[in-house]
Amino acid sequence: MQKRLATLIPILMLVVSVCVVGVPAGAVERITPGSVDTMEEKPVILDARPKKAWAKGHIPGSFSFNWEEYTKTDDQKIPYRTFPPKEMAEALGALGIQATSPIVITGDADKSWGGEGWIAWFLEWIGHQGPVYLLDGGMPGWIDKNLPLKEQPEGLQDAPLMTLYTPTPDPAVFITAEDLLNNPDTYTLVDTRSFPEWLTGHIPGAVHISWKKMVDKNSRTPISPGAMNALLAKKKIPLDKPVVYYCTGGVRSGWAWLAHTMAGLPTAFNLEGGYEEWNAMEK
DSSP: OHHHHHHHHHHHHHHHHHHHHOSOTTOEEEEOHHHHTTOSSOOEEEEOSOHHHHHHSBOTTOEEOOGGGSEEOOTTSOSSEEOOHHHHHHHHHHTTOOTTOOEEEEOOTTTTTTHHHHHHHHHHHTTOOSOEEEETTHHHHHHHTTOOOBOOOTTOOOOOOOOOOOOOOOGGGOOOHHHHHHOTTTOEEEEOSOHHHHHTOOOTTOEEOOGGGGEETTTTEEOOHHHHHHHHHHTTOOSSSOEEEEOSSSSHHHHHHHHHHHTTOSOEEEOTTHHHHHHHHHO
């Protein structure tokens, strides 16, 4: 009897933990507009569109969180660098977000340059422990359903109760241009920029796949797992080693990373420094 209990207890603990936690940390799930208001814990909604678009009409209570506001040129003159984890944690805490808060990401892939994927990626990077969802249909879908919208001046957001966000950065999620240079055979590189950008120069050995091919135009979310697998197979992208997606500065490639991750594929990275970091290193 004692042996049977010793066997059952770990299993029961696992079942309980799954039921309590829900969507595991690191996983991004699609959520329909109708499900947002019925969530057990009220989520924080982050809108990836430019602040001007957010100001003209957004989901009531949502916060503008566009990549342009949270990137900068670093000390090496490399542009579009995402704020370091400590600064990103402060920004999230200022919006009343804790490391365990449920978050719903929305936007309009075209207007936000795939910023929804960038948000999902940096949440993974800083070790967000709460569930993360991607709004099915994005803002175009929300508007098409005539759901509530709020207009608000650009510089004025609702004042949340500030809190402490404790980041736990995961170094296994982060990769640098130097890592690629020192380990050329370890990764498969995918350039997600436009074809004209690709023609002006790219990382040696990279394969070009525009991030827009990974956008489902109807749902405004990443393409289905089957479509993602087919796209990579068509481009002869091997999945027996990590895939590194890059663009100019880690935003569009963040969408590609999200599409790859939501498809349940093996390890992928988003080169946060992008082609700009590679160029700076090569000079």
